[in-house]
Amino acid sequence: MITPADKKILKRFGENLRKLRKDKGLSLREMSYACSIDNSKIAKIEKGMINITLTTLLQLAVALEAQPATLLEYEPAEL
Amino acid sequence: MITPADKKILKRFGENLRKLRKDKGLSLREMSYACSIDNSKIAKIEKGMINITLTTLLQLAVALEAQPATLLEYEPAEL
DNA sequence: TTATTTGCGGCCTTATAAGACCCCAAAATG
DNA sequence: CATTTTGGGGTCTTATAAGGCCGCAAATAA
Numbered sequence: 001m002i003t004p005a006d007k008k009i010l011k012r013f014g015e016n017l018r019k020l021r022k023d024k025g026l027s028l029r030e031m032s033y034a035c036s037i038d039n040s041k042i043a044k045i046e047k048g049m050i051n052i053t054l055t056t057l058l059q060l061a062v063a064l065e066a067q068p069a070t071l072l073e074y075e076p077a078e079l
Numbered sequence: 080m081i082t083p084a085d086k087k088i089l090k091r092f093g094e095n096l097r098k099l100r101k102d103k104g105l106s107l108r109e110m111s112y113a114c115s116i117d118n119s120k121i122a123k124i125e126k127g128m129i130n131i132t133l134t135t136l137l138q139l140a141v142a143l144e145a146q147p148a149t150l151l152e153y154e155p156a157e158l
Numbered sequence: 159t160t161a162t163t164t165g166c167g168g169c170c171t172t173a174t175a176a177g178a179c180c181c182c183a184a185a186a187t188g
Numbered sequence: 189c190a191t192t193t194t195g196g197g198g199t200c201t202t203a204t205a206a207g208g209c210c211g212c213a214a215a216t217a218a
Contacts, residue, residue, distance in 0.1 A: 001176080001177085001202090001203070001204095002134075002203085002204080006134045009133075009134060009137060010133065010134070013133060027163075027164060027165085028164065028165060028166080029163080029164070029165095037206090037207090038206090038207065038208060038209085039164090039165080039166085040165085040166065040167075040168090040208090040209085040210095041205090041206075041207075041208090043164095043165060043166050043167080044166085044167085046165095046166095047166080047167095049167095050204080050205065050206090051132040051133055051134050051175095051204080051205075052132065052133050052205075052206095053130045053131065053132050053133075053174090053175075053205065053206085054088075054089065054092060054130055054131050054132075054133075054136065055081075055085045055088060055089070055130050056205080056206080057133065058088060067151075067152075068151045069148040069149070069151040069152050070148070072146075072147045072148040072151065073146075073148050080172090080173070080174095080206080080207085081173085081174080106193075106194060106195085107194065107195060107196080108193080108194070108195095116176090116177090117176090117177065117178065117179085118194090118195085118196085119178090119179085119180095119195090119196060119197075119198090120175095120176075120177075120178090121196095122195060122196045122197080123196080123197085125195095125196095126196080126197095128197095129174085129175065129176090130174080130175075130205095131175075131176095132175065132176085132204090132205080135175080135176080
């Protein structure tokens with residue numbers, strides 16, 4: 001079950017992901033091509049609408065040409 | 080769908096998780112109490128049997144008293 | 159202004175994670 | 189030896205991620 005606390009966490013993760021993508025100068029569709037994840041799904045992830053799995057996380061890292069761990073390096077949301 | 084390549088990735092992740100738990104001197108049940116994840120589930124994660132979600136990853140980090148990112152800092156499995 | 163790109167949200171199906179519990183066999187402990 | 193403790197596999201239900209496609213409105217480019 002997805003709690004309100006989880007919602008915040010996912011939102012915060014999404015914000016960071018979006019920042020990383022922007023920093024790389026990628027559009028949703030460009031990123032989609034780079035990691036084979038549907039662009040609308042990436043949009044949902046950035047909006048904190050889904051709780052992605054580990055393999056999806058790693059795929060995103062591929063598109064960003066970043067270490068998977070860096071996708072988790074940000075100031076956590078305060079509950 | 081969970082590919083054979085994903086299987087390897089999850090296994091590698093699980094090995095690392097197990098190492099982190101052992102280093103902390105926790106049993107499956109102790110870790111279970113520390114993050115409210117069923118011990119048999121943690122066992123499955125360590126065995127690479129499941130593709131956990133982001134929130135589960137963060138919960139595991141809580142039990143290990145580690146930064147979430149550290150759970151992803153290990154030499155990746157070669158495909 | 160017209161054409162293109164971009165960011166989404168919705169919808170569907172299928173695969174599977176989550177959550178909870180049971181129980182056993184082996185290992186560690188008393 | 190008897191008794192925990194520990195690792196871990198199996199099973200069931202329910203929630204939801206994955207995967208894929210559609211279309212639109214706003215921003216951007218031509």
